Amino acid sequence: MSYDTVREQDPAVADALSGERRRQNDTLAMIASENHVSEAVLEAQSSELTNKYAEGYPDERYYGGCGHADTVEQLAIDRAEELWGAEHVNVQPHSGTQANMGVYLAMLEPGDRILSLELEHGGHLSHGHPANFAGKTYDVEQYHVDPETGYVDYEAMREHAEAFDPHIIVAGYSAYPRDIDWEAFREAADAVDAYLLADIAHVTGLVAAGVHSSPVGIADFVTGSTHKTIRAGRGGIIMCHEGYADDVDAAVFPGGQGGPLLHNIAGKAVGFGEALDPAFEEYAQQVVDNAEALGERLQEHGLSLVSGGTDTHLVLVDLRDSHPDTTGKDVEESLEEAGIVLNANTVPGETRSAFNPSGIRAGTPALATRGFDEDACREVADLIVEVVDNPDDKQVTSEVDDRVDELTDEYPMYE
Numbered sequence: 001m002s003y004d005t006v007r008e009q010d011p012a013v014a015d016a017l018s019g020e021r022r023r024q025n026d027t028l029a030m031i032a033s034e035n036h037v038s039e040a041v042l043e044a045q046s047s048e049l050t051n052k053y054a055e056g057y058p059d060e061r062y063y064g065g066c067g068h069a070d071t072v073e074q075l076a077i078d079r080a081e082e083l084w085g086a087e088h089v090n091v092q093p094h095s096g097t098q099a100n101m102g103v104y105l106a107m108l109e110p111g112d113r114i115l116s117l118e119l120e121h122g123g124h125l126s127h128g129h130p131a132n133f134a135g136k137t138y139d140v141e142q143y144h145v146d147p148e149t150g151y152v153d154y155e156a157m158r159e160h161a162e163a164f165d166p167h168i169i170v171a172g173y174s175a176y177p178r179d180i181d182w183e184a185f186r187e188a189a190d191a192v193d194a195y196l197l198a199d200i201a202h203v204t205g206l207v208a209a210g211v212h213s214s215p216v217g218i219a220d221f222v223t224g225s226t227h228k229t230i231r232a233g234r235g236g237i238i239m240c241h242e243g244y245a246d247d248v249d250a251a252v253f254p255g256g257q258g259g260p261l262l263h264n265i266a267g268k269a270v271g272f273g274e275a276l277d278p279a280f281e282e283y284a285q286q287v288v289d290n291a292e293a294l295g296e297r298l299q300e301h302g303l304s305l306v307s308g309g310t311d312t313h314l315v316l317v318d319l320r321d322s323h324p325d326t327t328g329k330d331v332e333e334s335l336e337e338a339g340i341v342l343n344a345n346t347v348p349g350e351t352r353s354a355f356n357p358s359g360i361r362a363g364t365p366a367l368a369t370r371g372f373d374e375d376a377c378r379e380v381a382d383l384i385v386e387v388v389d390n391p392d393d394k395q396v397t398s399e400v401d402d403r404v405d406e407l408t409d410e411y412p413m414y415e
Helices: 013-028 037-047 066-082 096-107 134-136 152-165 182-191 204-209 241-256 263-274 281-299 328-337 366-368 374-389 394-410
Strands: 086-088 113-117 137-142 168-171 196-199 221-225 237-240 314-318 343-345 358-365
Touching: 013 113, 013 182, 013 281, 066 196, 066 204, 066 221, 066 237, 086 241, 096 134, 096 221, 096 241, 113 152, 113 204, 137 152, 137 263, 168 182, 182 196, 196 281, 204 237, 204 263, 204 281, 221 314, 241 263, 263 394, 281 314, 281 366, 328 343, 328 374, 328 394, 366 374
Parallel strands: 113 137, 113 168, 168 196, 196 221
Antiparallel strands: 086 237, 221 237, 314 358, 343 358
16 A cells, blocks of 8 residues: 555645645635634544544444544543533534434434524524425424514514424524524423524534523533534534433434544544633634624625624625625625635525525634734725625726735734
8 A cells, every 4th residue: 555645646636735725825714604723623633533433432332443532532522511511412423414413313203393594594404494304304494583683583483483383493593693592492492392402503612612602501402513613623513411312322323324533523622622721712702803893894884784783703794785786696706706705695585596695694713713803804894895896896806815915924824
């Protein structure tokens, strides 16, 4: 067997990897679900654990040779329990979606009822979209945000729950910029004897740091992603009361997955360890402060924000008021040419399609990781507006790209 480097063994892949490293270093990552992990997490995820099968759980494996694998997974579990104050944690889900699948498999039967937020209002595919396994397997109805305020309408949600009588209510979202009243969901779930699932995929790190309210201890199940605001290895996580532990673990393995991705779990362990450092709280607060500064400056330029602002790591811009003839996809493509990478996104009351929607979603986790503060994010807002106002002006695009180059040099990603 050859143990050559990627460059020696496969130049085409090496070129793509080198290109991606340059792309990340030379652009501003503002997709709200993206972040930059530390080089320690990168090292853990590229470790020899990629070679190891370890079906089962620590001290209960189906294969031999799992001693070090057990150590790593138990470290990830213990650190997660400390970070979020959870009674039981499963770190094996390959993604946030599969974490949700684990809860559904554990507690629901096909055809059972799920009440969740509409996708165009900030929900997620795995909460029951017809194209997703959840929508194909379960009977799903969806609540909405108030069209006037952009906030979840908790009273309407509860009335919907009482009419629909769901088996599980899902709270927690992928494009909702406000803090969530977990107790209001708890009361609605109790009123109809339903389970409550809190999906904190986007705000996992903000919850760990205490800059976003926590559903742990309120919801029956808390799921999340481990590579977004928490900056750990890529994957998912499930937290629950101890009484549900056996059902959840069995639903993840062997119910929905085979062998765990131990190299990713190693990345989770390292990232969770980093998040236990008091400096992580400062980072998470900076993420929120940056998003607030970004949103306020965008509003000063005349752009409309869904809900009028943000409490979290993201802003959701509705372009229909200020730029009715411009789509989110137009802006996404123009900004990418200028070195700013964010995504087109649907907005409440969407009048276009999900493929070419009316809004853009911009997040600050990766910018804060690079060291951007509020002033830097205000300047980024200025650059975004330059492109939004002049999407077809190549000179403007070039000038913004030049300034992005200066900013990325000033705030390098990896030395």
